[in-house]
Amino acid sequence: MPLTRRGFALTAAAAAGFARPAHAQAEPIRIGWLATLTGPLSSPGIGFDRGVRWATEEINAKGGVNGRLIEVITRDTQGEPTKAVNATQEVISRHKVHAIWGPTNSGELLATSPIMARAKVPSLVAGVVNSLIDPDKYPNAFRVTPSNSQWDDAVRNYCMKVVKVKKVAITADATGYGTSAHDDSVAGFKKAGIEVVYSGVIDPAQPDVTPDILRMKNAGADALVSWTVSSGMAARQMNARAALNWDVPIVGHPAMGTGEIGKLVAKPENWDKVYIIGYKSCSFDDKGNLPAKTRAFVDSVKGKIKLDDTSLWWVASGVDGIRLIADAVAKTGSSDSDKIIGYWNTLKEWPGLYGNYSFTPREHNGFNGDDIVMQRANSQRDGAFALAPGYA
Amino acid sequence: MNRAILPYLGLFGAALLLPLFANDYWAVIGARAAVYWVLVGGLNLVVGFGGQLAIGYVALLTLGAYTSAVLCARYGLDPFLSFAAAGVVGAVAGVIVGLPALRLRTFYFAMTTLGFATIVTQIALAWQSVTGGGIGLPGPELPKPFDTPWGFYLFALALAALITWLSANVASSRFGRALVAIRDAEVAAEATGISKPRLLTTVFLFSGAAAGVAGGLFATLQSYITPDAFSFDLSVTFFIAILVGGRGSILGPLIGNIILTLLPEFAAPLVAWSTFLYAALLLAIVLLMPGGIAALLDFSNRKPLTANRAIVPRLDRLRGLLDHGTAQASIVLRNVVLSFGGVRAIDGLDLTVRPGQVHGLIGPNGSGKTTTLNVISGYYEPEQGEAFLGTTPLPHGAPQTRAALGIARTFQTPRLIGEASVLENVMIGATIEGTASFVETMLSLPRHRGDEKRMTAQAMDALAVVGLDGLAPVRADRLQHSELRFMEIARALMLKPAFLLLDEPAAGLSGDEIKRLGELIVAIARNGTGVLLVEHHADLIFDICDHVTVLNLGRELAAGTPGDIRAHKEVVSAYLGA
Amino acid sequence: MLAAILAAGLAVGATYALIGVTYNLMFSASRVMSFTAGQLGMLGGVFGALFIHRLGMPIIPGFILALAACALVGVVTEIVAVRPVLGSLEQHLYVLSTLGLALMIQQFTAIEWSTEPQPFPVLLGFDGGGPLDEKFWLPLVACVVTIAGLEFLYRRTLVGRAFLAIAEDNFAARALGLPERNLRMGSYALAGVVGGLAGFASGELLLAFFANGAMLNFFGFVPVALGGLGNNRGAIIGGIALGVFQQAANFLVGGVFASVAVFAVFIIVLLVRPQGLFGAPATRRV
Secondary structure: OHHHHHHHHHHHHHHHHHOOOOOOOOOOEEEEEEEOOOOOOHHHHHHHHHHHHHHHHHHHHOOOEOOEOEEEEEEEOOOOHHHHHHHHHHHHHHOOOOEEEOOOOHHHHHHHHHHHHHOOOOEEEOOOOHHHOOOOOOOOEEEOOOOHHHHHHHHHHHHHHHHOOOEEEEEEEOOHHHHHHHHHHHHHHHHOOOEEEEEEEEOOOOOOOHHHHHHHHHOOOOEEEEEOOOHHHHHHHHHHHHHOOOOOOEEEOHHHHOHHHHHHOOOHHHHOOEEEEEEHHHEEOOOOOOOHHHHHHHHHHOOOOOOOOOOHHHHHHHHHHHHHHHHHHHHHOOOOHHHHHHHHOOOOOEEOOOOEEOOEOOEOEOEOHHHEEEEEOOOOEOOEEEEOOOOO | OOHHHHHHHHHHHHHHHHHHHOOHHHHHHHHHHHHHHHHHHHHHHHHHHOOOOOOOOHHHHHHHHHHHHHHHHHHOOOHHHHHHHHHHHHHHHHHHHHHHHHOOOHHHHHHHHHHHHHHHHHHHHHOHHHHOHHHOEEOOOOOOOOOOHHHHHHHHHHHHHHHHHHHHHHHOOHHHHHHHHHHHOHHHHHHOOOOHHHHHHHHHHHHHHHHHHHHHHHHHHHOEEOHHHOOHHHHHHHHHHHHHHOOOOOHHHHHHHHHHHHHHHHOHHHHHHHHHHHHHHHHHHHHHOOOHHHHHHOOHHHOOOOOOOOOOOOHHHHHHHOOOOOOOOOEEEEEEEEEEOOEEEEEEEEEEEOOOOEEEEEOOOOOOHHHHHHHHOOOOOOOEEEEEEOOEEOOOOOHHHOHHHOEEEOOOOOOOOOOOEHHHHHHHHHHHHOOOOHHHHHOOOHHHHHHHHHHHHHHHHHHHHHOOHHHOOOEHHHOOHHHHHHHHHHHHHOOOOOEEEEEOOOOOOOHHHHHHHHHHHHHHHHOOOEEEEEOOOHHHHHHHOOEEEEEEOOEEEEEEOHHHHHHOHHHHHHHHOO | OHHHHHHHHHHHHHHHHHHHHHHHHHHHHHOOOOOHHHHHHHHHHHHHHHHHHHOOOOHHHHHHHHHHHHHHHHHHHHHHHHHHHHHHHHHOHHHHHHHHHHHHHHHHHHHHOOOOOEOOOOOOOOOOOOOOOHHHHHHHHHHHHHHHHHHHHHHHOHHHHHHHHHHHOHHHHHHOOOOHHHHHHHHHHHHHHHHHHHHHHOHHHHOEOOOHHHHHHHHHHHHHHHHOOOOHHHHHHHHHHHHHHHHHHHHHHOHHHHHHHHHHHHHHHHHHOOOOOOOOOOOOOO
């Protein structure tokens, strides 16, 4: 449903950007929300955006925080670092925001982090690249999603403990993210003593990946680890696996669970035995139930937010970002950056919808690696997924 | 003071005032516009002046950015030195990217630049040990006082002003005029001795260096670079800024660049459609307003010209212009044979054009007149036979060598640069007389200014000689057909030619104008220049020629004085029809 | 493995070849190279997926409608981006006008269709996924049909001969009283059909994806450049060779270096032989 989804996001951006609540007496809490809302990388941003808008409305409906309403200034960065830099400086200097949530991908964050650090704006990071978090360089930046090494650990542990691989094939798409994820993953597996029998990046536009999959098969891999955000490439890998009658699991990036894949696989069963990174909070147990807190959220937003065409964790993380900022203002009674940063530095198992966050002045990776699980890629319902075999 | 620089002073003056009342956000946007202009300003010479459609210039931005970022991050080089290094790398790469332009057609060239843009990003992605691959690496951090948004803004602004000045110097010089000549009238450019390879290589060096420096600045502005920062959309934006601004202008593209950088900031809800709108803008500009912003700002050329203007050559000023005395050698063709697709256009022709004489070349259509001219001026390579100047053989297929030998020409259809002024069109004729090097020109050093002064004076003389001095500042495409013919003669006279080849100069002229043309040609010959005149107007030929050759089917049918020819039976029956 | 590489290589190669023919058809009618050639290929896939998959039309009407829509885009190209600038061919404005139109088509598709690749329907049901899967041979069939169709058109029909006459000598053809403008529009419509066919036949392989336009534009141009402008035989040989070379390089040296290798070959051949491997050197006119 790209049309409706996009229209939705556009109006959201416009409304959030321009509508200032007229009745607010106290200075609003201004949050810069930078996300990729249009263009090829927009799926996560659109999911996050729904959570951000919902959380903002929820808080404002209750009268805001200490009588201060939340005002979200949304900027669509289109996944372009140049636009992200402009937008970051804009929300900082022109709108004088108290905190920034986003951008939602690493390529943009790498460029915007120094700007936010220079302006000492409290910022919540939703990008996996490890170097984004550095309490010395960026004392203002706090990661509320997993880091790349946490993702790597999750995939590797699953391959070793559940799939019990001896030989692994590792592949990624030839994009900025893909090449770096590929290298980290290869290094991780090698360090853990697993034989990497095939590794390589593939041009996501390559029309047929059968030869590559065949090479992996001939090399005797027990599992295929795939780091691609390209739905076309992911589906082609699954189709090629089926065509070659190769019966090993594909393990890797959450993008392999999007609804786009379901449309592109030649047969529905080609999507079986694909396991993606997921989170406890957004997983169905073997009885098909979500954790109580998540279920309450899903029930409360039924009919208000579309969940079936996105990932629940994107929405949940979007909610958590706004709530973390709001909570800091509520607890410290101030929207000063030192106060917000100081408060976040003390958080211990802060209970969010998506995960529980803990920070110290020296550790700004707040996401608990134990909350990461593997899920069945083809089990999406309300944006959540069923746990992969080995968890139940 | 020159009024033309007022708009620049206004723009850059306003830019200098910006820090007084705007916040850091505008510093970033302003710096972005300035950094992009450093690239676009250089690229403008390639695209806007030279007409080489390099759509993938983001490749050079990428190279420059990575060069300076790698040198700073990995080798701890001083950021300013890294910018210089980026400029050097950009210059070299600029030549590599530009080189295909010398051999390939426009569309092909555009495609190869596109290919370069893809490849450079791919290499940045793959060469992880140096570029950081997908993770990228930090851009150079400037020392105080340039480490703040406004500090960097002013630094970038200074470089933008510099590139404006340098490119404007080049644009208004013989190099700039030659570039436009290559763009709009390549054949004429060759005839005036412009060497396309040398000129384009120089300009690609210049614009490559500018793009490389812009890349270094871009890396600092972005603070961190990854391959995905260098999108094709960015490349298209640069390219469109130039075309929106208008070809052959500096001010237009400068304004275009500012508009295209600022536009997305004012139209946030349209951000998804921005590339679509740019593309639509490009199409609209090409179809509706090919002159771009520059044409909108060109108020002087909207004033109507006098309707009944007459061309009154001032033959008395010819002596000052053609002060070379009578040349010694003759142009000699010996047994020249040339055929096109089996048809012999010239079939064993001998011809001698003597200095100081008017030599008429007549014959029916297809008898080989223009082909003969093209052999002499080097466009065609004969299969047999030789052409000499005195005893020196004229190299075949090398028209750009003729100007230096003192052989000038005009064309059957005037080859002009419509968007340039009449004066500039004429000054192109003296391109090879310039003494200042490209660097001297770029920096507007005294030798360059001397060149310009001399060439302007000489061109005004030439225009006075042909009677067009009143139209010097007018855009050439506003002239009447007959005036263009005289303008071409003025351009040819700029070479102080020993020989002047005229290809049907009287075509389309009124009776009065033909008479004045005849007087002008005779006067030119009497000043020592040999004139070879291809013409259909028999009266003109018989009135002014010292010697006439009649061609038929590529061979000499008759030759002699006008009197001889008029008495020649075959000529009279076959051709003169009297 | 060889079979898999060959199957994919021949299939994409046939697609590139057809885009090359699209370039040639436009060029021979107007002396203009158009950036919309690749976009027509992209649209063939998108229209096919739209009509058959999304709107649920039967295959045959969906196919005809998709080609008709592409023919229309071809005609629009002629009217909007080519005809107005034909008068000043020397200034090469067509490079700019067709670039503008091509970008507009691409962006419009990205926004109104999807930025993600969308599924293309299985047409005949031979979809086992092996080297004999229809997605590999449909482009080849389309290529053969196109060659045969063009041969028939040029040799057996009056219109086809008129096309040839226009391609040979524009002025002479006009002097003979041929309706030059209509023939040009016809050529562009035909180019639209061939480009659309390329995209439709390769839809199962390349999917209905907006970014295919730029990709096909470049890789469809390479065989034209290598084979010689206006030379359909050269374009087809060049296209198929390129496809196989590219898939082999993809497999042997990996995604990043494969495109570097393709580009390196392209640029070297062009610099050595600007007129292409099978083309005749251009004669100049003064």
